[in-house]
Amino acid sequence: MPTAKPFSVFFLLLCLPSLALLPGSALAANPHSRRSSSFSFFWPWRRSNAARSEPSNGYFAPADGGGTMLTKAPGTFPPAGEPLNIIISGSSDPAVLKDSQALGGFRNFFLSIGFSGECLGQHSGLPQTADLGDGNGFVNETAVLRYNYGDPALGTCQETIQGGNHFRYWTQNGKSADSGAYFFATSYEKPIAQGHDIIVNGYNLGRDWLIGNITNTPINTTALTNTSTFTGTTSYAGFVYTSSIAYVSGLLPNSSDGVNHAGTVGVNGANAVDGLVAVVTIAITTKPANATSGAAGSGGRLDPQSIPALIPTTFLLLSSLLLGALAL
Numbered sequence: 001m002p003t004a005k006p007f008s009v010f011f012l013l014l015c016l017p018s019l020a021l022l023p024g025s026a027l028a029a030n031p032h033s034r035r036s037s038s039f040s041f042f043w044p045w046r047r048s049n050a051a052r053s054e055p056s057n058g059y060f061a062p063a064d065g066g067g068t069m070l071t072k073a074p075g076t077f078p079p080a081g082e083p084l085n086i087i088i089s090g091s092s093d094p095a096v097l098k099d100s101q102a103l104g105g106f107r108n109f110f111l112s113i114g115f116s117g118e119c120l121g122q123h124s125g126l127p128q129t130a131d132l133g134d135g136n137g138f139v140n141e142t143a144v145l146r147y148n149y150g151d152p153a154l155g156t157c158q159e160t161i162q163g164g165n166h167f168r169y170w171t172q173n174g175k176s177a178d179s180g181a182y183f184f185a186t187s188y189e190k191p192i193a194q195g196h197d198i199i200v201n202g203y204n205l206g207r208d209w210l211i212g213n214i215t216n217t218p219i220n221t222t223a224l225t226n227t228s229t230f231t232g233t234t235s236y237a238g239f240v241y242t243s244s245i246a247y248v249s250g251l252l253p254n255s256s257d258g259v260n261h262a263g264t265v266g267v268n269g270a271n272a273v274d275g276l277v278a279v280v281t282i283a284i285t286t287k288p289a290n291a292t293s294g295a296a297g298s299g300g301r302l303d304p305q306s307i308p309a310l311i312p313t314t315f316l317l318l319s320s321l322l323l324g325a326l327a328l
């Protein structure tokens with residue numbers, strides 16, 4: 001049947017707009033070329049063209065690219081910073097690596113463990129900066145998420161006043177080390193009336209209380225080693241996440257050197273930082289039905305940011321189909 005092949009190409013072309021609107025394709029629209037491998041079904045030779053290689057552990061050690069695991073806190077003398085003590089691995093589900101609440105993204109995951117954006121969108125104080133060794137140098141923190149005391153809308157106002165757990169974060173996405181991983185400076189702060197200092201052992205405890213919020217069981221900070229691993233399952237808005245956590249050494253020193261508030265955080269001879277970083281790899285194990293119904297579903301709302309990125313993807317698809325049609 002000579003007409004069959006051209007017809008199927010035509011049919012595929014008809015399907016293109018809906019393919020591009022599938023929630024999954026928002027992942028492929030991510031500028032990181034690694035993630036467009038989900039389109040290898042349509043364009044099998046693209047995989048070998050992808051230049052970057054995902055590091056096996058899901059992040060690049062900042063020091064390898066001239067970066068550092070301590071942030072720079074503004075207004076400190078001598079210059080001091082906070083430890084980057086949690087990493088969300090670049091091997092996590094690509095949806096989770098998108099800083100968005102839609103489609104089960106980063107913000108939705110953090111709502112599943114009780115963290116949300118700042119009180120009424122306010123932000124006080126100068127940003128800290130960090131150099132993740134990805135070629136971007138020192139850049140401002142992306143944002144701060146705070147423990148919300150069970151109230152996603154207003155709970156972070158309580159955190160701001162009473163103190164509590166919070167983290168600033170950066171993404172390792174520069175050209176020379178584009179893992180897509182998130183690096184957090186996590187700490188547990190005192191009430192605003194006490195100048196938002198950090199509590200005793202507040203870097204290690206902030207890290208471990210956040211991890212405890214993922215595992216839903218307390219983490220014993222003093223018992224941790226570089227072989228400690230945990231898993232946890234959490235959910236929000238119908239998305240179910242399974243996280244695996246591994247504590248690693250070798251990225252941060254077990255030390256107080258250069259650490260902000262070191263004198264009040266590390267007391268009785270203890271270092272302010274124990275030298276362990278919790279590496280979290282997050283998988284989405286269940287998506288709600290309303291997130292997979294494409295353009296028709298309320299959960300399938302397209303992030304406006306991803307629309308420009310969809311254009312090249314659609315163009316690639318069109319041209320590969322055209323090549324296919326020429327070959328018939």
Ligand SMILES: *[C@@H]1O[C@H](CO)[C@@H](O)[C@H](O)[C@H]1NC(C)=O
Binds near residue numbers: 126127140
């Ligand atoms: C970083 O933050 C400072 C202080 O808010 C601001 O002046 C500066 O423009 C920011 N830099 C970038 C690159 O956004």
Ligand SMILES: *[C@@H]1O[C@H](CO)[C@@H](O)[C@H](O)[C@H]1NC(C)=O
Binds near residue numbers: 210219
């Ligand atoms: C969850 O976080 C809160 C606030 O930091 C903390 O008090 C609580 O102990 C954490 N839960 C677990 C199980 O670690």
Ligand SMILES: *[C@@H]1O[C@H](CO)[C@@H](O)[C@H](O)[C@H]1NC(C)=O
Binds near residue numbers: 222
């Ligand atoms: C935490 O670990 C330390 C050291 O292994 C141990 O002495 C302590 O009893 C543990 N605490 C709890 C609450 O399990």
Ligand SMILES: *[C@@H]1O[C@H](CO)[C@@H](O)[C@H](O)[C@H]1NC(C)=O
Binds near residue numbers: 226248249250
């Ligand atoms: C774990 O820590 C020990 C020291 O406590 C060190 O000798 C070892 O090299 C570390 N292992 C890894 C994989 O970092």
Ligand SMILES: *[C@@H]1O[C@H](CO)[C@@H](O)[C@H](O)[C@H]1NC(C)=O
Binds near residue numbers: 236238289290291298
């Ligand atoms: C999708 O469904 C889940 C329950 O499965 C619900 O919690 C969530 O709010 C819904 N999301 C939207 C955008 O309707």
Ligand SMILES: *[C@@H]1O[C@H](CO)[C@@H](O)[C@H](O)[C@H]1NC(C)=O
Binds near residue numbers: 224254
């Ligand atoms: C950090 O160093 C102290 C000694 O300064 C040691 O007691 C502690 O076990 C070390 N912590 C880790 C996690 O290796």
